[in-house]
Amino acid sequence: MTGKKNGNDxxxxxxxxxxxxxxxxxxxxxxxxxxxxxxxELAITINPNSNIIAIGISAFPVTEGKNYLDGGDGDDILGGGGNDVILSIKS
Structure with a gap:
């Protein structure tokens, strides 16, 4: 899937x-x-299989390296400003 939307998605x-x-x-x-x-934008990552919670918070525009979170299992997560919840789930 390649998805991109604006709004509360x-x-x-x-x-x-x-x-x-x-x-x-x-x-x-x-x-x-x-x-x-x-x-x-603002990223909160939860990986329930390893009980890891990682939070990336920034009031500034996204710059790669400062707000990058590795969700494991090949999942790459980039966060910046906003209120977003990102789940990395291993099946």
Whole structure:
């Protein structure tokens, strides 16, 4: 799945390799299984299989390296400003 929307979005990639961008608004992005790239604004990442919670917060525009979170299992997550929830789920 390649998804990109503006607004308060819920985007679920399910199985397969996904590139999902939430952009503006309060978004929920789920990569599912596969190698996923998720792009949001303010990122909160939860990996329930390893009980890891990582939070990336920035009031400034996104700069790669400062707001980059590795969700594991081939999932790459880039966060910036906004209220987004990003889930990296291993199936």
């Amino acid at each position: 819920f985007l679920n990639g399910n199985a397969g390799n996904d590139a999902i961008a939430g952009e503006r608004g309060d978004d929920r992005l789920i990569g599912g299984s596969g190698d996923d790239s998720l792009y949001g």
